[in-house]
Amino acid sequence: MVETVSFRNKEVEIAGHLHLPENFNAEKKYPALVGIHPAGGVKEQTIGHYAKRLAEHGFVAVVYDSSYQGASGGEPRLLEDPTTRVEDARCAADFLTTLPFVDSDRMGVFGICAGGGYAISVAQTERRFKAVATVSAAPMGEGSRGFLGHLSPVAEQIGTLEMVAQQRTAEAGGAQPLYAPFVPETLEEINESTPDLLREGYDYYRTPRGQHPNSKGRFLLTSMDKMFAFSAFDQIPELLTQPLLLIAGSKADTKVFSDQAYELSKGPKELFVVDGATHIALYDVPEYVDQAIPKMAEFFAVL
Template sequence: MVETVSFRNKAVEISAHLHLPDNFSEDKKYPALVGIHPAGGVKEQTIGQYAARLAAHGFVTVVYDSSYQGASGGEPRLLEDPTIRVEDARCAADFLTTLPYVDVDRMGVFGICAGGGYAISVAQTERRFKAVATVSAAPMGEGSRAFLGHPTPVAEQIATLEMVAKQRTAEANGAEPLYAPFVPEKLEDIDENTPDLLREGYDYYRTPRGQHPNSKGRFLLTSMDRMFAFSAFDQIPELLTQPLLLIAGSKADTKVFSDQAYELSKGPKELFVVDGATHIALYDVPEYVDQAIPKMVDFFGVL
C-alpha cells in the first residue's frame, strides 16, 4: 500500500509517499523509517523501491521529494542545500509522529547516495532516530571537497566559490540562474576517463532504466557554497551513538566514504560490502539489492 501524503518544512510543502506494511491495520503499532533520496533523485526512483520492500517487512516507511526539488514546493528550483535537506528529514520524523499507528520510540532513517550522507548527518542530532543505515553513501560536503576521496586543491575550491559569488550577484540583478549536472547529460559526454559513478549515473538517470520527469539530474550552481560549508561526518565520533549500518559495493568508487564513516564511528557499527556491486548497481540491480534489503531488515529489527 502506498499513500500520497504531504508535510511541511516551514513554508515549503513536501510531497511524499507513505509505504505501509502488508496486512496493514491502523489498530497496530509499527516501527517506522524515513528514507532520503540521492542528490537529483525523487521518491519514485531507487529510494521508493527500497521503501516498498522495507514496508513489506513490516516498517511504515516515508519517502519524499526534497525541498525545492521534484514535486515538492520551494524556490529557487533545484537548490541543493544540505542543511535544508537535513531539516527535511527532521520534518519527515515530525510527520511520522502524528500517525497513530507509528511507534514513535521505534523510528530509524536510511538514505542512498547523498541521502546516505544526510541520514548520517541528521542522526547525529536527531535522537528520535534510533538507528541509521546507508546504501552507497556519498556525502555532499565531503564529496564536493574531495571527489571520490581525492581532495580538491584549495585553490580550485576558492576559484569555484569566486564563480558562485559572481553568479549570485548576477542573479540578484536579474540574470538567469545557472545549473550544473549531477551526471552527464549526453552519451557523448562519456569517454574512457569517465568514473563509473558518472558513467552508470547517466544510464540510471538519463535512460528509461530510472529516469523520471521530476528528476532533472541537475542542481542550481549557487548551491556550491552551501555544499562546501557542509559536513555530514564532523560529529560522528561524538554524537552518532546509534547503531550504524553502511552498505557499499566492493567495486563502488564511492566506497571510500563508507570506509571513512566506519572508521569515525565509535558506536555500534557494521560495514556490509556487497561483492561485485558498483555504486549505482545498488540502486536497482536485483542480485545486489536482494542482498542489501535483508541486511537492512535485520538491522532495523533492533528498533
C-alpha cells in the same frame, strides 16, 4: 500499499509517499523509517523501491522529494541545500509521530547516495532516530570539496567559490540562473576515462532504466557555497552513538566514504560489502538489492 502524503518544512510543502506493510492494521503500532533520496533523485526512484521492499518486512516507511526539488515546493527550484535536506528529514520524523499507527519510540532513518550522507548527518543530532543505515553513501559536503575521497587543492576550491559569488551577484541583478549536472547529460560526454559513478549515473538517470520527469539530474550552481560549508561526518565520533549500518559495493568508487564513516564511528557499527556491486548497481540491480534489503531489515529489527 502506498499513500500519497504531504508535510511541511517551514513554509515549504513536501510531497511524499507513505509505504505501508502488507496486511496493514491501523490499530497496531509499527516501527517506522524515513528514507532520503540521492542528490537529483525523487521518491519514485531507488529510494521508493527500497521503501517498498522494507515495508514488506513490516516497517512503515516515508519517502519524499526534498525541498526545492521534484513535486515538493520551494524556490529557487533545484537548489541543493544540505542544511535544508537535513531539516526535511527532521520534518519527516515529525510527520511520522502524528500517525497513530507509528511507534514514535521505534524510528530509524536510511538514505541512498547523498541521502546516505544526509541520514548520517541528521542522526547525529536527531535522537528520535534510533538507528541509521546507508546504501552507497556519498556525503555532499565532503564530496563537493573533492572527488571520490580526494580533496581538491584549496586554490581550486576558492576558485569555485569565487565563481559562485559572481553568479550570485549576476542573478541579484536579474541574470538567469546557471545549473550544473549531477551526471552527464548526453552519451557523447562519456568516454573511457569517465568514472563508473558518472557513467552508470547517466544510464540510471538519463535512460528509461530510472529516469523520471521530476528528476532533472542537475542542481542550481549557487548551491555550491552551501555544499562547501556543510559536513556530514564532522560529529560522527562524538554524537553518532546509534547503531550504524553502511552498505557499499566492493566495486563502488564511492566506497571510500563508507570506509571513512566506519572508521570515524565509535558506536555500534557494521560495514556490509556487497561483492561485485558498484555504486549505482545497488540502486536497482536485483542481484545486489536482494542482498541489501534483508540486511537492512535485520538491522532495523533493533527498533
